[in-house]
Each structure stands twice: as structure tokens, then as C-alpha cells.
Amino acid sequence: MTSGEPAGPEHRASKGHAALAYDRIRQAIVEGAYGPGDRLVEQRISEEFSLSRTPVREALRRLESEGLVVFRRNRGAAVRYLSADDVRDLYELRARLESYAAELASVRGTIRSYDAMDEAAEQFERQVGRSGDVVIAQDDRVRALSDTNNRFHQTIVAAAGHERLSQMLASAVDVPLVFQALRGFERSELQRSAEFHRMTAHAIRRGEGARAGRLMSEHILLGRDRLMEDLERGEGARAGNASE
Amino acid sequence: MTSGEPAGPEHRASKGHAALAYDRIRQAIVEGAYGPGDRLVEQRISEEFSLSRTPVREALRRLESEGLVVFRRNRGAAVRYLSADDVRDLYELRARLESYAAELASVRGTIRSYDAMDEAAEQFERQVGRSGDVVIAQDDRVRALSDTNNRFHQTIVAAAGHERLSQMLASAVDVPLVFQALRGFERSELQRSAEFHRMTAHAIRRGEGARAGRLMSEHILLGRDRLMEDLERGEGARAGNASE
DNA sequence: CGGGAACAGATTGTATGCAAAGCTGGCTCG
DNA sequence: CGAGCCAGCTTTGCATACAATCTGTTCCCG
Structure with a gap:
């Protein structure tokens, strides 16, 4: 967690x-x-x-x-207060780092680490399937989804076997944002996320590092887009409100 | 000291x-x-x-x-002890991050920041020119060179205007290595570094971000190669013993 | 009536004391 | 003669005490 x-x-x-x-x-x-x-x-x-x-x-x-x-x-x-611009920057940075992690994982990962990765991807998919129709508002659901999502991403980072990179990602992911983002996701978006998870995992397992990197990057940037929409609409609990 | x-x-x-x-x-x-x-x-x-x-x-x-x-x-x-593999990883990570910084700098930098960048590049070039024929062994020279080199790179990072990125680079650069590397550089290698500085700075100023990124990446990976040679040839003062 | 200096309360930054966890070396016992 | 254990020392981790700094407010004086 x-x-x-x-x-x-x-x-x-x-x-x-x-x-x-x-x-x-x-x-x-x-x-x-x-x-x-x-x-x-x-x-x-x-x-x-x-x-x-x-x-x-x-x-x-x-x-x-x-x-x-x-x-x-x-x-x-x-x-820390994060402006909308900060969030954009942070996500783009994360996209680069995690894309790199995916590339490395496709070269360095073990069978076991790939299995763990797939397992997390599948669990995410199941959780998405089980969730309510439109918006999942319940905190517990969000937390569970967030945990599984984090586990998927972290499995890949771990498979990359690059300690410093993993350390950096811990600070680039800025978990509050991910938490917020998932809260706002609609079901179709969650399903798309699940699909990207599957595709990325597949590419990694097959050793197609460049593809895996691009997929991961796209996956994260899609998340960024979704989050930015929320923030610009002004309802982000974490950013966008500049007054004291 | x-x-x-x-x-x-x-x-x-x-x-x-x-x-x-x-x-x-x-x-x-x-x-x-x-x-x-x-x-x-x-x-x-x-x-x-x-x-x-x-x-x-x-x-x-x-x-x-x-x-x-x-x-x-x-x-x-x-x-911290760094194995040769760690060093390799670290440099590749740095290459990615600083390449990204160069791209950003080409978009976000101000005229003033570009001037500072050029100034540092020129000073580096002068210091290389003035240094001895084969190997610069004197600590003061190395320190001066290292300072100027750091200043060049940091100017670009600052111009990128991405606080988190700059923070990360501070920990990815692992200054001991740079210091060690510069100590072992021969004059021709220093000149090549100076040239990469010039080319990178030029690309950044012209707004050619992708090029700037590639140049920066190449510049850093060349440094990595040189350092790895040193490390593999004998134990550098900083790595070589693999026990935990 | 307004500006600023100084005071008071709050909060951080630094120093020091103390208990517990590791390591070392020597001693005992098999 | 070797292995395991116990005691003492070293060093960290945490608690507490104290000093320095900041903020907000009041009061004095122009």
C-alpha cells in the first residue's frame, strides 16, 4: 500500500x-x-x-x-501546493521515467517478475469489471484500485532493477494525484487503463522494449490528460484553488 | 581541503x-x-x-x-559503494533526464539563461585550452573544470524550469563520479566535451529541442564510456570491490 | 490618524542526555 | 583446540531542554 x-x-x-x-x-x-x-x-x-x-x-x-x-x-x-502546470510537468516526467523502466524491464525482468506483473494487471481488470456503472465514488473501492494500480507499476519498476530509478519514481508519482485521478475516472477510462496495462505487459514480456516504453508513456499521458481536465474544471481538491 | x-x-x-x-x-x-x-x-x-x-x-x-x-x-x-554496473545505470539515467532538460530548455529558456549557458560553455573551453598537454592531474585544475562543467549543465537544467527534474538530477549526477571522470580525461576528450557543450547550447538556443536532447544524451554517454574504461581497467578509487 | 518599534507568543533550529542495539574481545566449557 | 556466550564499549535512535527566529499585535510618537 x-x-x-x-x-x-x-x-x-x-x-x-x-x-x-x-x-x-x-x-x-x-x-x-x-x-x-x-x-x-x-x-x-x-x-x-x-x-x-x-x-x-x-x-x-x-x-x-x-x-x-x-x-x-x-x-x-x-x-506542497501543486499548480496545474506543476501537475502537467510532473506527469510528463513520470512518463519519461516509467517509460524507461518499462524498457529496462523488458530486458532485465525475470519470468517471475513478469508473472507478478500480469497478475496485478489481471486483478486490476477484475476490479474494474466489478466496479459500479458510471463513477466509483466509494473510498474503499478507490483505495483498492489505487493499490492494485500501484502494484502493477511498481512491479515493472522492480523488474527494471534500477534502484535509483525506482527511488525517483517514488517521488515523481506523487501518489495524492494518482489517488485523485482514479477517483474521477469513469468506467470506460478504467477499462482503457486496464487495456494499456495488458498491452504494456505483453510487450515487456516479449522483450519489445521500445514498444513497451511508448505504451507506458501513452498510458501515463492519458492519465495526465484526464487529470488536467478535472483540474481545469476547478474541482480538484489538491490543486487549482489558489486562495488561502 | x-x-x-x-x-x-x-x-x-x-x-x-x-x-x-x-x-x-x-x-x-x-x-x-x-x-x-x-x-x-x-x-x-x-x-x-x-x-x-x-x-x-x-x-x-x-x-x-x-x-x-x-x-x-x-x-x-x-x-555509498557503487559497482561498475551501478555507475553504468546511473549514467544512462542521467542521460535521459538531462536530455529531457535540454528539450525543455529549448522551449522554456529565456535569452538571459541562454547567455549564461554560453558563458559557461566558453569558460569551459578556455579552461580546457589552458590546461596541460596530456593529463591534468592538479586538483585545483580538476576542481575548476568540474565547477565550470557543473555550471554549464546546471544552467540548462535551470532553464528547463522544472523543479522536480532539477532536484532529481542533483541526485543522479553523483558528483564524485564526474569529478573522477574529469580527472582521467585527456585533453582531446576535454575538447570533445567542449564541442558538445557548444553544439548542445546552439541547438537549445535555436529551439531545436529534439536535437539538443540527442546531443546532450550523447555527450553524457560518452562520458560514461570513458569512465567505464577507467573502472574496468583498475579499480577506480570509487568502485571495484563487489562484496556487500 | 498613521507608521513603526518593540513586545509576546508560537515554532523552528540546535544542543545535550539517556537507553537500547551492535560489535569486539576474551573467557569458559565441551 | 574450537565454538559459543557473556561483558563492556561504541554508536545510534529518541527524548527533552534551550536558544534563535519569525509573526502578529499593540502602543507610542509624530
Whole structure:
């Protein structure tokens, strides 16, 4: 569900308080509990989580380096605000990076990683099929879809076997946006996404890297287009509203 | 080592101790004072810089997020070790990112940014011209060359006007490698680099983004080839030992 | 009545203390 | 003679205390 950390059992003590704070703050941002521009006061958060400021601070700086949060000297952290232009840029960057990942995956991936990729693609398809007729509004559905979608993309990134690339993608994907985007998708769009997943996975497995890269890029840019429509219409909860 | 940073209790409030520690540690790694695998013990570093452990720790985590340093839980930080394969991957990634930056710069750059770009390219050329016949061994020369080279590349990235991209490149460039690479360059290779700088800058200014991107990519991949030769021939100071 | 200096509250940035997790080396026991 | 274990030291991770900086407001003076 969250990206990056290897999915271990839920041992709170074994993870370290800083990592814990990181997970929780990140999730709060991704799901919109903290909106863009909200200040993240260390004292308040540390009380909320029953920790000291030190690990909270560490988590915040880590989130800063991933681009979810901005720091201003002596003024602390706030959830990053993204303009429509920022979103456009971010998606285009992501398209390039993930296209590259798809190319690499087609060369370096193992059979097992391909199987995992297909499995995620199939599950996504099933979830789309099961979802309601027009718009899937229920948060749980969106979350499940988002998780499966992330899993598909991350499987490919993992198959690419490029650690730094995977690290970068974690910060380029900007999960809040993906979450938002999926919420607005209509069923036909979800089906198209599922189809792109299938085609991309197929190309990767066959070793056709360039094709896989183009498909992946197109897939992501289609997502961008859809999201930009929403943002320009003004209903994005995360961007587009510039007033305090 | 450092040319002029005050280390005493007298300090400017404008920078913050954490940022200072970051700069100094980073420079030490880039120039090889700390080699790959060296442990970075917080206590020792904080004494060295007359600071407390807190800002040092913060600096180390920032360096971790940039990929120069690795943390292992309860064992602290160490300078990251890069295998030859890692270096290859890193350069290819950098090529893609900076190629994209060049494309963007050709569309978004201002006249002023183009002038700065040319200025850096010209200075690089002058410095190459002035340097010794075969191999420039002197650290000062290498450092000057490295600075100018970085300035050229960073000018383009800045002209691209894509904050996240620029942030990513900061961590993809892995300055120690560039430093090492330049040290091994022969004069003819430096001249070729200078020429690529000129051609790339020209393409950017004329708005030929695709060309600029290809040139930039090629320029970086040439650098990669040269560096890989060095690494394979003997262990470069930074890579060569494969144990975990 | 308006501008600005200074004060107060809030919040970050830095320093230090303390407990727990790792590592090292030596000792004991098989 | 070797292997395993225990003790002590090192170093991190977290908590807390303190100092520096910023923001907003009030009050004084022109």
C-alpha cells in the first residue's frame, strides 16, 4: 500500500519511530487528510502520534526530499501546493521515467517478475469489471484500485532493477494525484487503463522494449490528460484553488 | 581541503548549521576525502565541525536521500559503494533526464539563461585550452573544470524550469563520479566535451529541442564510456570491490 | 490618524542526555 | 583446540531542554 519500504510484518518496534511517523504522515497527505498548504507543525504532530519531535522532524525532511512537503527556513513544513502546470510537468516526467523502466524491464525482468506483473494487471481488470456503472465514488473501492494500480507499476519498476530509478519514481508519482485521478475516472477510462496495462505487459514480456516504453508513456499521458481536465474544471481538491 | 569556510563558533545565521554540515560532508565525499564504504560516525564528524550531532545527522539523511550515503538501521551512515554496473545505470539515467532538460530548455529558456549557458560553455573551453598537454592531474585544475562543467549543465537544467527534474538530477549526477571522470580525461576528450557543450547550447538556443536532447544524451554517454574504461581497467578509487 | 518599534507568543533550529542495539574481545566449557 | 556466550564499549535512535527566529499585535510618537 505504501511505496518504498519492503513489505514486512507490522512490527511497530522493529521499524523505528521515524519510519512510523513517515508512513503515517505520508498516508495522511496521500489520502487528503492534510490538504495542500496545510502547515505541519512538529509539536502538534508529535503529540498526535505520541512521539517526540525528533523522529517527526526526520520524517518531514524525508517527505520534503520526496517532494510532498516544502520547508521554509524557520517556518517549518507545509504540504506542497501543486499548480496545474506543476501537475502537467510532473506527469510528463513520470512518463519519461516509467517509460524507461518499462524498457529496462523488458530486458532485465525475470519470468517471475513478469508473472507478478500480469497478475496485478489481471486483478486490476477484475476490479474494474466489478466496479459500479458510471463513477466509483466509494473510498474503499478507490483505495483498492489505487493499490492494485500501484502494484502493477511498481512491479515493472522492480523488474527494471534500477534502484535509483525506482527511488525517483517514488517521488515523481506523487501518489495524492494518482489517488485523485482514479477517483474521477469513469468506467470506460478504467477499462482503457486496464487495456494499456495488458498491452504494456505483453510487450515487456516479449522483450519489445521500445514498444513497451511508448505504451507506458501513452498510458501515463492519458492519465495526465484526464487529470488536467478535472483540474481545469476547478474541482480538484489538491490543486487549482489558489486562495488561502 | 576546504578553501575558506569558517569552522569556529562565529557563524552566519543565514545558512544554518545543518546546511553547513551538508555542504562540507558532501564536498568531502565528492573530492574523495571520504571513500566508498567509509563509515560516517556522527560523533566524530560533529566534533570535526564543532557542531552537535543533530545538524550532522540531518545532513547525513539528506545525503542519503541524494544517494551519496547509505544508512543501515542502528549502524549509521557510510559512503555509498557503487559497482561498475551501478555507475553504468546511473549514467544512462542521467542521460535521459538531462536530455529531457535540454528539450525543455529549448522551449522554456529565456535569452538571459541562454547567455549564461554560453558563458559557461566558453569558460569551459578556455579552461580546457589552458590546461596541460596530456593529463591534468592538479586538483585545483580538476576542481575548476568540474565547477565550470557543473555550471554549464546546471544552467540548462535551470532553464528547463522544472523543479522536480532539477532536484532529481542533483541526485543522479553523483558528483564524485564526474569529478573522477574529469580527472582521467585527456585533453582531446576535454575538447570533445567542449564541442558538445557548444553544439548542445546552439541547438537549445535555436529551439531545436529534439536535437539538443540527442546531443546532450550523447555527450553524457560518452562520458560514461570513458569512465567505464577507467573502472574496468583498475579499480577506480570509487568502485571495484563487489562484496556487500 | 498613521507608521513603526518593540513586545509576546508560537515554532523552528540546535544542543545535550539517556537507553537500547551492535560489535569486539576474551573467557569458559565441551 | 574450537565454538559459543557473556561483558563492556561504541554508536545510534529518541527524548527533552534551550536558544534563535519569525509573526502578529499593540502602543507610542509624530
